[in-house]
Amino acid sequence: xxxxxxxxxxxxxxxxxxxxFALGPLALAWAWARFFSPNKPGKDKNAxxxxxxxxxxxxxxxxxxxxxxxxxxxxxxxxxxxxxxPFAVSFxxxxxxxxxxxxxMMIFLLxxxxxxxxxxxxxxxxxx
Amino acid sequence: MIDEGLRxxxxxxxxxxxxxxxxxxxxxxxxxWPLTFGLACCAIEMIAASMSRYDIARFGAEVFRPSPRxxxxxxxxxxxxxxxxxxxxxxYNQMPEPKYVIAMGACAISGGPFKQGYNVLKGIDRYLxxxxxxxxxxxxPEALIHAIMxxxxxxxxxxxTGPDRPRHLNADVPGEYPVPAYGEQDLEPSSNRDVWQPPVxxx
Numbered sequence: 001x002x003x004x005x006x007x008x009x010x011x012x013x014x015x016x017x018x019x020x021f022a023l024g025p026l027a028l029a030w031a032w033a034r035f036f037s038p039n040k041p042g043k044d045k046n047a048x049x050x051x052x053x054x055x056x057x058x059x060x061x062x063x064x065x066x067x068x069x070x071x072x073x074x075x076x077x078x079x080x081x082x083x084x085x086p087f088a089v090s091f092x093x094x095x096x097x098x099x100x101x102x103x104x105m106m107i108f109l110l111x112x113x114x115x116x117x118x119x120x121x122x123x124x125x126x127x128x
Numbered sequence: 129m130i131d132e133g134l135r136x137x138x139x140x141x142x143x144x145x146x147x148x149x150x151x152x153x154x155x156x157x158x159x160x161w162p163l164t165f166g167l168a169c170c171a172i173e174m175i176a177a178s179m180s181r182y183d184i185a186r187f188g189a190e191v192f193r194p195s196p197r198x199x200x201x202x203x204x205x206x207x208x209x210x211x212x213x214x215x216x217x218x219x220y221n222q223m224p225e226p227k228y229v230i231a232m233g234a235c236a237i238s239g240g241p242f243k244q245g246y247n248v249l250k251g252i253d254r255y256l257x258x259x260x261x262x263x264x265x266x267x268x269p270e271a272l273i274h275a276i277m278x279x280x281x282x283x284x285x286x287x288x289t290g291p292d293r294p295r296h297l298n299a300d301v302p303g304e305y306p307v308p309a310y311g312e313q314d315l316e317p318s319s320n321r322d323v324w325q326p327p328v329x330x331x
Contacts, residue, residue: 036297037296038296038298040303040304042221042303042304044221044304045222045303049195049196049222051219052214052216053215053218
């Protein structure tokens, strides 16, 4: 009695239908490939796609972690540039930026530059 | 197989009959996905055909795939130089079956105005089985659409069983075409004799 009236069964049913809806076409495609279409692998067909050229070396290369560090350091100053303009527009009065606002922004900049100097000191900018 | 007359009579009464073969062919004829693959100026016309003015999407062929793994139509759009020919054949080999080739424009058919050039392949039909050839230099987008309609008719007529079934359903036929290599003077071999025989000149 209690379970038959549980309204959450509708959700379960919906989930089952959704999964079947997704897997059904895949299963049909698999069945068609398995029972009707002969599988024809070949040297070219199994080769790495490189715009028709023959690939040289292995396609599974690992990227250097320096790219990641460079991207992080770049991102800091990228975001900073985005901050600078709205800051200048919203704090800039008819006579220009006030000294206090300018100093506040410079402190913000200084903090970021400090980060760069620290990373520089760590040797992140040296491409090994 | 249902009698054509009976089928026509049934159709008048609103009863439509079909076969699995027809249904399958109807499905794939209306979802021909071309390979994003332009070689020369004909490619501009191909791009125009896929844009809103000509809108190739009406024929289910707007999904230009950037990978041969997902494409089933190769539109050879433009001059095939001898340097590019092995790449074209390799891309064709990398496409899954069933696959079709449209040779678009005079260059892809025969070399076109560059036929006498030492570096131009005199027609992609020397290496690949071309299904539809479109003349023109370049052919207008309408001509490409006509070629796709012609290809659709061809797909709809294909029998899936029997001795003349398409090659992708025949396990004995190899799935790849030999890729020519760069030779000293010309591509080696200079043509695939299984798909193209040089015309016999009678004097």
